[in-house]
Ligand SMILES: Nc1ncnc2c1ncn2[C@@H]1O[C@H](COP(=O)(O)OP(=O)(O)OP(=O)(O)O)[C@@H](O)[C@H]1O
């Protein structure tokens with residue numbers, strides 16, 4: 001066995017809260033995970049489980065107010081990000097960690113040209129001049145497979161199709177060859193045919209540039225094709241983590257099993273979107289025990305009263321479930 | 330909880346609006362009972378001209394030895410009466426135009442909106458000046474002139490509301506049972522379209538008061554009545570020696586207009602909770 | 608691209624024609640509403656004009672003809688920029704107006720530039736400090752200024768800066784009889800311009816500050832701002848580039864609508880400061896009950912506003928690449 005490589009990103013005990021008029025919402029609760037060099041880690045979970053909030057927290061992009069990172073540590077190559085001053089933080093953003101978002105139409109500034117928006121990153125972080133920035137922008141656009149990059153560079157977001165826009169976003173994210181790419185549902189807003197192309201592109205570039213990737217999605221098909229490891233989130237916390245192979249072959253948490261079951265239904269009849277029965281509890285009325293208990297088919301009395309801890313049932317397989325842990329009594 | 334209580338609870342949350350309402354209430358009371366409690370004719374020469382405030386007369390006398398306090402109290406009446414009447418007239422006209430344009434759409438809408446846009450481009454104060462000058466300044470003509478230049482913004486707003494409502498289910502239902510158009514417009518859609526209109530027309534009272542003061546400052550006020558703008562115009566000639574004579578009526582305009590604007594914002598918070606400013 | 612813009616310009620110019628015709632119609636209507644007939648008014652209604660002159664005008668305007676023919680005559684006159692004569696000044700109305708127009712335009716442009724510049728800076732600053740003391744202060748001040756009658760504010764500024772502090776002239780456009788030329792003259796005019804332009808501009812500073820603030824806050828809620836942050840841009844850069852450019856769009860639209868209003872305010876402020884522009888002309892015309900001059904001013908100022916709106920439309924096209932001039 002070789003010595004474990006130090007992770008690119010190490011998150012520990014991360015908690016994020018939002019102060020709303022109705023009370024405090026804990027959107028991310030005690031989340032820990034790592035991503036190694038060249039690795040793709042996926043976070044899956046239903047809507048509202050805190051995936052985007054966790055992703056935004058990596059770059060401290062949570063708007064304060066209403067949000068605040070209340071606990072935890074985020075280290076990039078060993079450097080703590082949560083205590084960085086603003087100027088140093090800005091040198092990490094866009095340069096060492098880059099991000100792409102769900103809807104490229106919304107994520108691009110409508111009144112600036114593509115060239116201006118990509119060139120801006122190059123000029124800021126690499127200190128290149130105008131002409132050099134343009135040349136590199138064209139190269140980047142070529143890299144992400146935008147045809148006629150010189151012409152495209154001079155156009156505005158509204159001149160491009162959805163798939164092209166997302167390629168532009170990717171080019172922008174890759175401009176400084178970041179150590180980590182965070183992609184928050186990068187294909188959800190795109191046509192089905194384009195989705196596969198964009199995912200393939202991210203995979204290919206990851207290998208070529210040797211980045212780590214944090215992929216956020218609720219599409220398990222995407223996970224199966226791209227991720228090495230998967231983190232399953234529910235109501236802000238991690239409920240299970242496994243390699244992609246293990247997770248699909250042998251899901252342990254009833255929630256994960258439910259997600260996989262729902263995905264299978266969706267695949268087979270295709271039309272109707274099946275979901276896990278029941279609804280996510282309101283953040284203002286969290287059950288005292290396991291937060292999944294009200295929807296869980298395997299529920300036992302203890303689940304209603306105690307909150308299960310995240311424990312490894314096998315080496316490298318933490319699960320937050322009394323039943324799976326064999327601790328039902 | 331009944332509607333009024335809910336309204337008040339939402340309104341109360343805006344502290345500025347509460348202060349505005351209190352101030353406005355004071356001005357209204359001053360306009361209503363002021364001239365009765367302080368029965369001095371504002372046109373009477375009561376003493377030596379240009380006396381400073383806090384002497385024999387609470388707010389001093391003007392260039393012609395007329396009592397400034399009497400002018401202020403009577404001026405409050407004119408300002409409020411013209412402000413409210415002009416705003417009401419403009420609202421009626423604007424809602425009428427906007428409702429017809431929005432409800433019927435198509436060619437009628439096109440035509441009415443052309444006219445509305447046109448009135449929005451004409452410099453409104455210049456038009457008001459010309460209208461008042463041609464028809465001679467009276468409370469009536471000043472009110473009409475201000476209404477004529479104010480209705481277009483209401484029309485645009487009302488049109489938007491009617492367009493938003495006209496294809497709703499309940500309107501379709503009314504049409505299906507053969508309800509006449511005027512009934513649908515007046516009794517069905519109007520109550521839903523009214524809240525934003527109320528906000529705009531309350532704010533329009535403030536603009537109308539400002540316009541009225543500008544007109545009477547230029548000498549286009551009713552010559553038989555004392556108004557705040559007229560008092561400022563008169564005081565202008567002695568600015569060098571008696572600046573307070575112009576300062577007092579101007580401050581009254583400022584306070585009144587500010588109070589109305591605050592009330593308007595409070596109404597907005599209370600009536601259109603979804604449209605709240607951030 | 609360029610050709611499309613040119614086409615757009617031509618199209619917009621053509622659209623101006625019916626608007627100008629409508630302005631003429633309103634003027635004609637008001638003219639007919641005024642006491643006396645058109646010829647009386649055009650000749651100067653106080654009876655200074657000779658009988659023959661009035662008769663001649665009657666023939667010229669075809670007052671024996673039906674109303675619509677009279678309207679065509681009127682339009683014909685307007686097309687040759689013949690707005691009749693002012694009995695008071697014994698001169699063609701159009702000459703009087705063109706004589707005064709530049710002073711008004713200078714005052715309006717200075718005021719609007721001050722208003723836009725200060726309004727943008729304060730609005731952006733307030734939005735960036737939303738909910739904090741500075742924001743509250745700016746917002747409250749804007750609210751108060753918004754409620755202040757401009758002509759009264761002008762008088763109070765005269766009291767403070769001319770009478771008490773003796774810093775700035777209280778009226779006029781330049782020191783009469785000083786015979787300054789060139790730069791010295793320009794400086795003199797600038798000195799005289801300070802108080803009137805600040806007076807006229809402050810109200811619009813309040814408007815633009817409030818608008819800019821609201822618009823910036825709206826833009827701050829959009830996703831591309833998050834993208835800009837994720838890129839590593841500083842808050843200052845984001846505010847003054849990504850956010851500002853987008854936030855300006857609705858504000859520019861409103862500036863067009865405000866132009867007519869600005870002209871009204873300018874009339875009052877010119878009266879206060881004896882600024883020799885259209886506003887003073889209105890005041891003089893009112894004193895002399897010179898209706899024909901008033902109507903001429905209404906016509907010319909309306910046309911000026913129509914063209915100002917056109918200019919704003921073109922500027923908007925430059926700011927927003929999504930506008931395609933089809
Ligand atoms: N600005 C905010 N103010 C208040 N609460 C928020 C805010 N943003 C997120 N939340 C809350 O945080 C929780 C997690 O939201 P988040 O957007 O991270 O979920 P998600 O897993 O990304 O969902 P989706 O799949 O829909 O994108 C939700 O309960 C949401 O209500």
Ligand SMILES: [Mg+2]
Pocket residue numbers: 051052053184
């Ligand atoms: Mg999300």
